[in-house]
Amino acid sequence: MNISSLIEDGVYPFEKDKVKQNYQKGNFEPIFQTFNVKYDKTLSARTKLILKTWKGKAFYYVNEDILYLLNIDQVEQDFLLKILHSMGIFLQNATSASFFDIYIYDINITEVPYYKSQKLENGTLLDSLTFTLKCYVTPPPEKPEIPW
Known part of the structure; x- marks a missing residue:
């Protein structure tokens, strides 16, 4: 399986100003992505059963x-690891979480019918996964200024 199978359709941009305001106020609401x-x-x-237990x-x-x-099916294991790590790295880079x-x-x-050239091929279905991640962002500790 190649990395091109990872398609992030509905990635909504973070409101960086909101995160900055939460830092300043000391109000740390969870961020959903x-x-x-x-x-x-x-x-x-x-x-699918294992995925349902992840909530x-x-x-x-x-x-x-x-x-x-998921060590039995290496293809699915690799696919899910790639997805999980790319989502985690995205959140970490965007929010410093x-x-x-x-x-x-x-x-x-959700199962989505696969259309190729406007024809449904033998009832072929694809799986579409929608993940909603929640993270808490806390500000880094402030270093005390050292008087020289």
């Missing part, structure tokens, strides 16, 4: 689930 990912095949039933789980626990529970402060808030799996 939605990612839409299309998988070029259908996920196995086992993988409310911390990012690092989800990573362990992928590594230990720690991986320990990122949670899977919601996940939806």
Whole structure:
């Protein structure tokens, strides 16, 4: 599986001004980010069951689930690891959030018909995954100024 299968359709930009205002006020509301990912095949039933258990789980626990529970199907395991890591790195770069402060808030799996040249090929279905991640951003500790 190549990385081109990762399509982030509905990535909504962060309001950086809002994050900055929250820093200044000391008010730390969670930030929600939605990612839409299309998988070029259908996920196995086992993988779908595992994905449904991710609601409310911390990012690092989800990573362990992928590594230990999906070790039978290497293609799906690699695909989900790529998705998870790209989403985590995006949030970390956009908000300076720690991986320990990122949670899977919601996940939806929908089957989408696959159209090729305006024809449906033998009822082929693709899976579309919608992840909503929640993270808390806390300001870095301020260093006291040293008088010289």
